[in-house]
Amino acid sequence: DTEVTQTPKHLVMGMTNKKSLKCEQHMGHRAMYWYKQKAKKPPELMFVYSYEKLSINESVPSRFSPECPNSSLLNLHLHALQPEDSALYLCASSQDQGNIQYFGAGTRLSVL
Amino acid sequence: AQSVTQLDSQVPVFEEAPVELRCNYSSSVSVYLFWYVQYPNQGLQLLLKYLSGSTLVKGINGFEAEFNKSQTSFHLRKPSVHISDTAEYFCAVSGAGNTGKLIFGQGTTLQVKP
Numbered sequence: 001d002t003e004v005t006q007t008p009k010h011l012v013m014g015m016t017n018k019k020s021l022k023c024e025q026h027m028g029h030r031a032m033y034w035y036k037q038k039a040k041k042p043p044e045l046m047f048v049y050s051y052e053k054l055s056i057n058e059s060v061p062s063r064f065s066p067e068c069p070n071s072s073l074l075n076l077h078l079h080a081l082q083p084e085d086s087a088l089y090l091c092a093s094s095q096d097q098g099n100i101q102y103f104g105a106g107t108r109l110s111v112l
Numbered sequence: 113a114q115s116v117t118q119l120d121s122q123v124p125v126f127e128e129a130p131v132e133l134r135c136n137y138s139s140s141v142s143v144y145l146f147w148y149v150q151y152p153n154q155g156l157q158l159l160l161k162y163l164s165g166s167t168l169v170k171g172i173n174g175f176e177a178e179f180n181k182s183q184t185s186f187h188l189r190k191p192s193v194h195i196s197d198t199a200e201y202f203c204a205v206s207g208a209g210n211t212g213k214l215i216f217g218q219g220t221t222l223q224v225k226p
Contacts, residue, residue: 006155031212042202042216043156056211090155097212100146103156 003027004104006091012110013081021076021107023091031055031097032074034066035090037106043090049074050097081111114139116205118217126225127195133188133220135203144206145186146214147177151199159201162186173197198224 005024013019023032031050035043048056049068063085065077074091088108092101119134137143144163148156160171167179177188186203203217 004155033212040219042219043214045213048212050212056213092156094212098206099212100144100158100161101212101214102158103148105155108153 006104029093116217
């Protein structure tokens with residue numbers, strides 16, 4: 001089983017809203033990732049967590065706030081987003097940082 | 113620095129014809145190489161991977177790829193495509209130092225026509 005589950009599948013939010021994206025895996029993986037993907041483009045890495053600690057932050061604006069409450073769960077808290085933040089947000093996990101990554105189906109976010 | 117170039121942005125092909133999607137990479141260190149497929153409105157699915165060993169790698173859905181170190185290429189092939197193979201295909205290389213950073217190519221849209 002290589003399933004990474006993301007919720008919600010779709011999200012529409014205003015620029016003053018606060019919302020959260022959720023990612024869950026039960027494969028015992030110890031590394032989890034957030035990517036942003038704009039239309040017709042490859043995914044861009046945002047954050048990497050390894051053993052529940054933030055390992056990489058690719059200079060992401062502070063309106064995106066990641067959280068890893070336990071080894072199975074990864075959240076992305078959103079606040080005061082801009083319309084240009086509208087994109088598909090993908091979560092991935094791997095056995096350890098640097099191993100093969102398995103992706104979820106993504107959350108399609110629209111910021112109005 | 114590492115980089116990945118997918119040489120074709122779009123590849124139209126008729127059903128049951130063979131197809132090759134081209135990928136070249138640059139890296140000063142040993143790499144892991146991947147092909148991912150993304151169907152419309154979905155996430156990325158791992159098609160196949162090269163970590164070490166045999167240079168011919170077989171993946172899911174009848175796809176295979178050949179790692180060529182001298183030409184720094186990792187081309188994806190399928191002998192006979194189906195309509196259902198219509199999707200976006202991404203070649204990726206793992207970053208140096210086991211950071212987990214995947215360097216993606218720009219993607220190739222495979223359009224299978226009846």
